[in-house]
Amino acid sequence: MSDPSSSSSSNAAESIAKAAREAFEQSQLVDVSERDLALKAIREVLEGKKDEVLAANKEDMETAEALLAQGKLSKSLVSRLDLSRSGKFQAMLQGITDVASLPVPTGQVTFAKELGPGLDLHRVTCPVGVLLVIFEARPEVVVNIAALAIKSGNAAILKGGKESLRTSTILSSLIAEALSKTSIPPTFIQSVSTRSEISSLLAQDKYIDLVMPRGGNELVKSIQNNTRIPVMGHADGICAVYVDETAVEEKALRVVVESKTDYMAACNSAETLLIHESLLSTLWPKLASTLISNNVHLRCDALTLSSLKDLAEASSEFISESTEEDYHTEFLGPILAVKTVKSVSEAIKHINSHSSHHTDSIITENEESMSSWCRGLDSANCFINASTRFADGTRYGLGTEVGISTGKTHARGPVGLDGLVIYKYMMRSKNTSGSTIADYEKGDNRYTHEDLERGKPPF
Amino acid sequence: MSDPSSSSSSNAAESIAKAAREAFEQSQLVDVSERDLALKAIREVLEGKKDEVLAANKEDMETAEALLAQGKLSKSLVSRLDLSRSGKFQAMLQGITDVASLPVPTGQVTFAKELGPGLDLHRVTCPVGVLLVIFEARPEVVVNIAALAIKSGNAAILKGGKESLRTSTILSSLIAEALSKTSIPPTFIQSVSTRSEISSLLAQDKYIDLVMPRGGNELVKSIQNNTRIPVMGHADGICAVYVDETAVEEKALRVVVESKTDYMAACNSAETLLIHESLLSTLWPKLASTLISNNVHLRCDALTLSSLKDLAEASSEFISESTEEDYHTEFLGPILAVKTVKSVSEAIKHINSHSSHHTDSIITENEESMSSWCRGLDSANCFINASTRFADGTRYGLGTEVGISTGKTHARGPVGLDGLVIYKYMMRSKNTSGSTIADYEKGDNRYTHEDLERGKPPF
Structure with missing residues (x-):
């Protein structure tokens, strides 16, 4: 704790995590249709700034090719890094439109009962909250995860592989620029670039709800060992x-x-x-x-x-x-x-x-x-x-894949947008005096627990 | 690692966890109806051995009352420990019958699609696997959790409060005795009695799938800090x-x-x-x-x-x-x-x-x-x-409550038997040559992704 750099990295992590949480909470009152408008805005900004993105990507590629020549990086990694290959940028943009066209996973009623006369309970799917996603050096994943997070209503903090740093950084800042013109807060999607920021973020269980490491067994285990936050991991495939x-x-x-x-x-x-x-x-x-x-x-x-x-x-x-x-x-x-x-x-x-x-x-x-x-x-x-x-x-x-979960809780196997939601219970009393448990347990009313039609959520 | 007692406790923990996993795997081929027969057998054995259970409970009570007199235990804890109070033993037995009468949460089809001609995919609910449940000093909880675990098809390792040790121990051995007369392996439900066993068990992520600590914020946090296993915690209620x-x-x-x-x-x-x-x-x-x-x-x-x-x-x-x-x-x-x-x-x-x-x-x-x-x-x-x-x-x-989850993944709020299941995908090709992705992506067939009637699981 006496190391000033570690303490400043931990303060920075707390600010990022807190900003993400605030953005998430603020966004919950925004109409769901605004999520698609935000995706459209991101696509437009990226389309307009293609040259700048490719220029940053070129710098990443030059560094990577030098490391490849020294035998420090693999050829397949360098190839995955290249956003200028034919059709790749366009495919990244199309991915945003594809995610926008998927059904919204939140606001689905999965359980509805009348607990007793005048008292209705609905279980409604909602975003998990703030995601921390750690992934490999494929710059287009920044855009893909941002789109999935926005569509499902989750704020996200992203950390890509260090080899794609320049590309990821500009993509993130363009996403924030696009969001600033919409009803979704610009801090809804944030990026971090260093490992020390990740370890500080793993301590922010007050603000972060789910960590998603994509990158094999060692990464998943090391994250599980260092956080209280639930981990949805994609470990080995044997x-x-x-x-x-x-x-x-x-x-x-x-x-x-x-x-x-x-x-x-x-x-x-x-x-x-x-x-x-x-x-x-x-x-x-x-x-x-x-x-x-x-x-x-x-x-x-x-x-x-x-x-x-x-x-x-x-x-x-x-x-x-x-x-x-x-x-x-x-x-x-x-x-x-x-x-x-x-x-x-x-x-x-x-x-x-x-x-x-x-x-x-x-x-x-x-x-x-x-x-x-x-x-x-x-x-x-x-x-x-x-x-x-x-x-x-x-x-x-x-429709899409957030990852393949090798865990046995929350979501298992190929995970779609449904794997990024949880639920909350909404209960409303329509009785003229409100409702207490005494009314149903000691008074004239009794619990009926009759199923209601699921339909739309009450709010 | 050079401390022989810690290494022996870690070996013991591994044996317990491995036995639980084997019991779980073995039980998966047992027909679901056998779970209710096992619950019935447990009720019968406990009913027959009521005097022995109450004798053990009396010893726990005597120790607890001495500690109460010294001001080392609270009156409410001692009162919760007492299984001889009017109606309490009977209520514990009735709880087993109540759990048996609940709908089985496993084997439910939650998603069914024809991926393409001759290729059907079903997502079917199944037990999470092996649970480690840590709870307070209420001896009847041993029986309650055992019943919930058996009904949902999960093997369980239980650790109750140390004040109820003698009662818990005899209840556990009677449960094992009852199971040994059924198709469910006797090691399906096991108990441990010391804290050091818990810390060794928290390292057994190879065998244990979910930890459920019931007992407040401090316990939940300390467990989250010391395990890679997912935790479904019941922390504060503010x-x-x-x-x-x-x-x-x-x-x-x-x-x-x-x-x-x-x-x-x-x-x-x-x-x-x-x-x-x-x-x-x-x-x-x-x-x-x-x-x-x-x-x-x-x-x-x-x-x-x-x-x-x-x-x-x-x-x-x-x-x-x-x-x-x-x-x-x-x-x-x-x-x-x-x-x-x-x-x-x-x-x-x-x-x-x-x-x-x-x-x-x-x-x-x-x-x-x-x-x-x-x-x-x-x-x-x-x-x-x-x-x-x-x-x-x-x-x-x-129907019942496994606990109230204050987490935001897997299960949130009051958790019923549904909170103890996850799902697996079952896919079957009915094509005369089996099915490869090439058939649907390069050959004559195409993906259709048509919804199938959910109905019963294929197996």
Whole structure:
């Protein structure tokens, strides 16, 4: 506490968080339709200042390319940073319009009862409040998250990757400029740029309601360790496909190959393959051969390994023995851990104790196996004869995706705008003397608890 | 880590947490109807062993009464500990039957879409997993929480107040004895008895999904500071009543008096009273007089204080000047902090920055004030002309109450069995070749995202 810089960073964090909270509270009385007007204003300002944004992005790119040349940044990161690539700026703007066209997730009545004569209770969805969102070095995410926050009525404090700092900074200031012409306060969306600001913000549980770290297990855990604020995290994606005894060959081949090879850096790609022991000498060698022809390296347990003897001579570099660690690993590349199991329940047990509870698919024709899978598997997405790559907000028809939650409270799996709301109870007495519990518990009235039509919220 | 006792407590905690997780996973394949049979079995065993339970309770009571005599425990705590009071044991047993008769919160379809031809997605409610519940020294709560956990399909680890240790221990072992005769594993409900076990359990985020501390702000904060596991906390209840310009006198008097005096130790009792400035010389003195006649001490700001000049002479011991601290205080007794405000928006601003976002009531006839109140107030329960004491799961018709959440994610306000569930997505391909995203994104099929009838879950 005696370090003046840390104390000033903590004061700055408190001011930012407090301003966000005030902006949130102020915005609650603003009509919901103003949110779409604010999104429109942001789109217009960004469209008009495209050159300035791209100039800032060019500076970020130059710094990044120098670091790439020194081997300090990856090529894929630098490529994700580039906002000048054909269509990318336009897609960012279109994203704002797309979010504006989604249904408003707040103001929905999810429960309505007459508690007793003259006393109506409604449970109405509302924004969570103030979000702190920490994300990777993709500058367009600033705009995307700002749009989602505004549409759902949540104020947000954003922190992007340091490599995109100049681009993020100008995007944020243009968003504030646009908001200043609308009914939404300009401090509704704010940005911070340093890690020390994040750690100070994590102490502001008085003002911040939810932290959303997008960026893997280590980031999520370190944030959970350092805050009292609830965390909606997107941690690892260790997904499995299990090929059951009754699997149809074509289904197994198509689903396994796509789950593994379609986009290997995605969290919903498969990292583990479980094979029923009855298939070791039949389906398994064909599947292995197909995977190898797709350049996938197989790390096999003893039984799946020995079943590939013939294949191993021709493709020895693609086949090796697995370690226990392999079954806990998110490879994000052309490696697949393979294991033999004796039954669907052994497969479920393996996945429950090794996976990240994200997405797992079974290949089977057996209804009982399907039922065990969907009920016994403690995963957000339990699939049958379908690629793990379907686990995605857009593919689910949620309209957009805030992230994929690997947590088990509030929101799980692909999270749409609905994951950014909570609810409040609104109760109104229409009785001429108001309502006390004594009226219903000791007086003439009694609780009826009759369901009311949900319809529109009372206010 | 070199302290052998701490390492053994941490090993013990891991074993307990792992056993709970395994019991949870095992139970997922058990038919839902078995949960009610388990509840019935627990009731029967407890009924048969009533004498043993009361004997253990008598020992707890003797220890507690000795501590009471030494001034180390409060009378109310000792009274809450007593399970032999008339009707209390029977009420505990009836509670099990009541929970059994509630609707099952799991297996509800909350979203169902055909993603495209032959590919159906259902979002189905399911238990959160393993709960760690920390509660006060009321032994019957062990039975109540066990019943709620079983009904909702969650395994639970329970820690009650140390004063009820002997009673809790025998209740827990009888619950395990009853479960061992059913399809629900006996380790589905476990108890721990020491604080050091709790701190070791808070590190078991691999096995435990949700911590529910019931016992005030300090306990909740200390747990949030020491775990990565999500916390559903029941912290302070700093509730306010605001008497608006257009308030009807009778409504104001009835609602304010009940909100403050009905049960002062309750979290949904009022601690703050806000008075519109136009009422200072009219309604306010009458209200003050009524409160004083109910033995309520008023801590007033300058304006409400000077408006009570006439009254103050007769009742000086009930009227004093407030401090800023009073507006942040949960008195839980016959004290009320009073403040003048100029408008509904000033009232909202005061409450948003001083209250615990629990329950606040406005007395008004003005529709615009009502709307501002329900929208602008960042509280779980926003009431109009009704007593704050209505904020309760049973009064809301939720069937039971797991607790009142003062958090803003997952569940907010009075929490019923619904607050103990989350959901998973179940997806099934009915296509003859299974389903890949390529089929819908590059092939002949397209996403349709048509809503399906919700009905029963597929499995």
